[in-house]
Amino acid sequence: MLRLSKLSDYGTVIMAHMAREPARSVSAAELADAVGLAPTTVSKVLKLLTRAQLLGSRRGVHGGYALARSPEEISLAQVIAAVEGPIGVTECGAAAGLCAQEAACPSRASWLRVNRVVHEALDGVSLAEFARPAPPPATPVNLAAIHPGGGHTCAP
Amino acid sequence: MLRLSKLSDYGTVIMAHMAREPARSVSAAELADAVGLAPTTVSKVLKLLTRAQLLGSRRGVHGGYALARSPEEISLAQVIAAVEGPIGVTECGAAAGLCAQEAACPSRASWLRVNRVVHEALDGVSLAEFARPAPPPATPVNLAAIHPGGGHTCAP
DNA sequence: GTCATTTGGTACCGATTCAGTCCCGTTTTG
DNA sequence: CAAAACGGGACTGAATCGGTACCAAATGAC
Ligand code: FES
Ligand code: FES
Numbered sequence: 078m079l080r081l082s083k084l085s086d087y088g089t090v091i092m093a094h095m096a097r098e099p100a101r102s103v104s105a106a107e108l109a110d111a112v113g114l115a116p117t118t119v120s121k122v123l124k125l126l127t128r129a130q131l132l133g134s135r136r137g138v139h140g141g142y143a144l145a146r147s148p149e150e151i152s153l154a155q156v157i158a159a160v161e162g163p164i165g166v167t168e169c170g171a172a173a174g175l176c177a178q179e180a181a182c183p184s185r186a187s188w189l190r191v192n193r194v195v196h197e198a199l200d201g202v203s204l205a206e207f208a209r210p211a212p213p214p215a216t217p218v219n220l221a222a223i224h225p226g227g228g229h230t231c232a233p
Numbered sequence: 234m235l236r237l238s239k240l241s242d243y244g245t246v247i248m249a250h251m252a253r254e255p256a257r258s259v260s261a262a263e264l265a266d267a268v269g270l271a272p273t274t275v276s277k278v279l280k281l282l283t284r285a286q287l288l289g290s291r292r293g294v295h296g297g298y299a300l301a302r303s304p305e306e307i308s309l310a311q312v313i314a315a316v317e318g319p320i321g322v323t324e325c326g327a328a329a330g331l332c333a334q335e336a337a338c339p340s341r342a343s344w345l346r347v348n349r350v351v352h353e354a355l356d357g358v359s360l361a362e363f364a365r366p367a368p369p370p371a372t373p374v375n376l377a378a379i380h381p382g383g384g385h386t387c388a389p
Numbered sequence: 390g391t392c393a394t395t396t397g398g399t400a401c402c403g404a405t406t407c408a409g410t411c412c413c414g415t416t417t418t419g
Numbered sequence: 420c421a422a423a424a425c426g427g428g429a430c431t432g433a434a435t436c437g438g439t440a441c442c443a444a445a446t447g448a449c
Contacts, residue, residue, distance in 0.1 A: 137417025138423045187363045194354035292396045293446025
């Protein structure tokens with residue numbers, strides 16, 4: 078399915094929530110309540126996001142998390158990479174490439190292209206536009222054709 | 234990691250191999266030997282590809298598999314969808330959408346856009362260009378920046 | 390007609406990965 | 420010092436995935 082992991086999904090929901098009130102510091106517990114997920118799970122994701130420097134944190138009695146940058150400067154790609162590691166649909170190129178004659182692989186170029194496009198697509202969506210009703214969808218999209226079904230988490 | 238499943242990877246390798254000699258009918262065993270994977274596994278993937286009408290099959294003593302269409306008319310998206318089901322990084326929109334007020338979801342539009350771009354990227358690569366050294370990579374790509382490491386299967 | 394060959398379908402099991410929880414240490418404030 | 424909150428792992432149960440095996444159906448050779 079080429080699907081995002083649940084944790085990444087949570088990450089986007091959490092970040093979207095925070096983007097609606099940037100500069101405000103919220104605790105993990107409060108956030109968990111807001112998005113309707115288990116506090117421990119939210120906490121785990123917050124730690125990952127903080128480690129990736131997307132969030133700033135303060136400990137202690139009035140501690141909490143806050144966006145490290147403005148929502149316009151944080152992309153979906155950054156959020157996803159923070160939670161589930163580097164983005165890439167294939168993992169060719171590097172070390173243990175089981176490819177034919179190592180460098181002379183016919184498919185490599187194609188995979189690189191796909192990887193690049195995917196990364197750019199994710200990087201082209203900022204938290205700002207992700208969190209708000211999205212003014213104009215740039216290019217009109219045929220909803221039914223593209224979008225297969227499932228059901229994923231979203232902030233209430 | 235937003236990674237492709239192994240089986241899908243196998244699928245692409247197998248299809249690439251067949252695209253190099255279209256119109257030739259090969260048995261699962263021969264193919265397995267060619268790509269260096271377990272015959273049973275190759276067989277499993279071939280069944281999926283056949284069910285999706287990307288391959289034609291013939292049973293019996295001189296049976297085997299062959300491309301159902303020309304390599305130019307088969308895209309990576311089709312191969313991947315055949316092996317691991319419909320492509321989509323998120324599964325919002327459909328039935329069990331746990332979203333806020335069902336239709337009025339701020340993030341939905343963004344996800345749809347991402348899904349569309351990913352699908353188009355995969356659909357824009359035909360087996361023909363995937364199987365051959367790829368004449369000119371259209372837009373020049375910065376290899377190092379985009380491509381994180383791993384190592385995936387490739388036909389020898 | 391019978392048998393070897395090759396695909397079709399499905400069920401199954403082991404291994405890996407993922408999601409979720411918990412515990413304990415550290416920092417901050419009252 | 421005590422309470423509130425984050426930081427970093429470790430651990431566990433569940434779900435998924437990869438791989439294998441088995442048997443039925445089709446085809447062609449003899
Ligand atoms: S090494 Fe990546 S496609 Fe061959
Ligand atoms: S339902 Fe998909 S983002 Fe809200």
